[in-house]
Structure formats: structure tokens, C-alpha cells
Amino acid sequence: MPLLVIPYPHIDPVLVHIGPFAIRWYALAYIFGILIGWFYARAIVRSERLWGGKAPMTVTDFDDFVLWVTLGIILGGRTGYVLFYNLPYFAAHPLEIFELWNGGMSFHGGFTGCVVAVFLFARSRGIPVLSLGDVTCAVGPIGLFLGRLANFINGELWGRPTDVPWAMVFPNGGPLPRHPSQLYEATLEGIVLFVILALMVRSGALKRPGLVIGSFATLYAIARTTAEFFREPDAQLGFLWGGATMGQLLSIPLFIAGLAFIVYALKHPAARSP
Numbered sequence: 001m002p003l004l005v006i007p008y009p010h011i012d013p014v015l016v017h018i019g020p021f022a023i024r025w026y027a028l029a030y031i032f033g034i035l036i037g038w039f040y041a042r043a044i045v046r047s048e049r050l051w052g053g054k055a056p057m058t059v060t061d062f063d064d065f066v067l068w069v070t071l072g073i074i075l076g077g078r079t080g081y082v083l084f085y086n087l088p089y090f091a092a093h094p095l096e097i098f099e100l101w102n103g104g105m106s107f108h109g110g111f112t113g114c115v116v117a118v119f120l121f122a123r124s125r126g127i128p129v130l131s132l133g134d135v136t137c138a139v140g141p142i143g144l145f146l147g148r149l150a151n152f153i154n155g156e157l158w159g160r161p162t163d164v165p166w167a168m169v170f171p172n173g174g175p176l177p178r179h180p181s182q183l184y185e186a187t188l189e190g191i192v193l194f195v196i197l198a199l200m201v202r203s204g205a206l207k208r209p210g211l212v213i214g215s216f217a218t219l220y221a222i223a224r225t226t227a228e229f230f231r232e233p234d235a236q237l238g239f240l241w242g243g244a245t246m247g248q249l250l251s252i253p254l255f256i257a258g259l260a261f262i263v264y265a266l267k268h269p270a271a272r273s274p
Contacts, residue, residue: 006166006180008169028150040142050206073110079106080108080112081105085104114140128209130210140216144186146190148182157232158180159182159232160231162178163177168180179231181232185224188223193220211265214265221251231245
């Protein structure tokens with residue numbers, strides 16, 4: 001046990017109560033992640049320099065797409081959590097599937113929901129699927145960063161026991177000091193991934209459709225797999241095949257798919273500015 005432990009900042013998961021309703025940090029993370037990502041995406045779509053010419057979609061197209069991708073995130077994220085992480089429990093308590101305010105979202109499920117939303121919307125508008133996916137992935141780390149901060153505020157998804165000097169004792173994690181793994185993930189999946197993708201976009205990655213998608217998928221898989229070495233596995237699952245966690249196993253196909261997108265994008269010539 002470390003000599004010093006950083007006190008866990010006890011923040012009420014509920015920001016404010018309004019009559020029978022409660023506004024939670026977890027919900028605000030999703031709302032602001034979508035809103036900030038929306039404004040950033042609009043700036044990307046407007047910039048002809050980033051595309052090597054006029055963008056293959058309009059700002060209005062993306063405005064209309066926001067509702068589709070929001071539904072994809074919520075439905076996919078919740079479905080993924082139910083199927084991958086706690087199916088026996090939800091099979092016995094099906095009504096709790098709809099209690100989103102209690103947390104329980106899967107990134108891999110949410111990503112799948114986004115893929116479906118991108119494909120369906122792009123086909124309905126005649127927009128290139130890969131280009132719409134590139135913009136969506138470029139703004140994705142914003143939501144991931146805020147979501148992990150919300151996990152930290154909720155005192156959930158804590159790390160494994162450790163003796164590092166920045167360990168914390170989480171209110172629901174027992175008496176042992178643990179890694180604040182939510183903050184590791186916020187840094188890797190949020191800040192680091194956002195900076196890398198932003199630099200790629202500024203360097204012309206959007207001129208090769210699919211390159212940002214592939215880079216997002218591979219880099220996220222690496223970041224998530226790394227963070228999982230410090231994160232306590234879900235109690236109902238524990239360690240799985242080969243001592244891996246569910247998050248690590250789900251990241252394997254994501255990583256492979258990302259590499260395939262990168263190879264595809266690099267095989268095609270980049271668009272040139274007129």
C-alpha cells in the first residue's frame with residue numbers, strides 16, 4: 001500500500017435536481033460531446049483546403065446527420081453493453097435495459113451503431129460513406145474524453161490495485177488504492193487520439209477517404225488495450241481467454257478492420273486542390 005494516496009474527489013454524479021428530474025454528469029458528457037463534435041465537424045466540412053476542393057457533403061447534410069449518429073451511439077452503445085458485458089443480468093431484468101441514466105455503455109457497440117448510422121445516412125443522401133465516416137471519427141475523441149471523465153465522476157470503471165503515488169481509493173472499489181484508469185483512458189482515447197487525428201486532418205488525410213476511419217480504429221484499439229492493463233475487469237466477467245479482458249478482445253477485430261481501411265485509403269491517389 002502506498003504511503004500517500006491522492007484523495008478521490010467526491011463529486012455528486014447528479015449536477016442538479018429539478019423536481020423529480022435529475023441532471024447527471026454522465027448525460028451531460030454525451031450531450032456536450034455531441035454538441036462540441038458537431039461544431040468541430042461543421043468547421044471541417046466548410047474547409048475546402050482540408051478536402052482538396054469542395055467537401056463531398058454540405059454543412060446542412062451533417063446537421064441532419066447529427067440525429068442519426070446520436071441514435072446510433074445510444075442504441076449501439078447500450079445494445080453492446082447488454083450483449084457483451086451483462087447479458088444474463090439484463091435477461092433477468094429486461095426493463096433495466098432502458099435505464100440509461102445508471103450508466104452502462106459499450107464503446108464497441110456505440111462504434112458499431114455509428115457505422116450503421118453513417119452507412120444508412122450516406123446512402124440516403126448520396127454522400128460518400130467513407131468521407132462521412134472520416135468526419136465522424138475525427139470528432140469522436142471529444143465524446144470519448146468527456147465520457148471517461150463522467151466515468152471518473154461516477155466512481156465507476158476504476159483501475160486495478162496499485163502502489164503508485166497517484167493511486168486513489170474509490171468509494172465503491174473497496175479499501176485498496178487503485179489506478180485512476182478512467183483518467184488514463186480520457187488521456188489516451190480522448191486527448192492523444194484527438195490530437196493525432198487533428199494533425200492528420202490538417203495534413204490532408206481527408207483527401208484519402210477511409211484513412212481517418214482506419215487511423216481512429218487502430219489507434220483506439222491500441223489505446224484501449226493499453227488502458228485495460230490498468231483497469232479492473234468487470235466483476236461479472238473477470239479475465240477471459242488468455243487473461244485478456246472483454247475490452248481487449250473486442251479491440252482485436254477493430255484493430256484489424258482499421259488496418260484494412262488504412263491500406264485501402266493509401267492505395268488510392270489523394271485528391272488534389274483545383
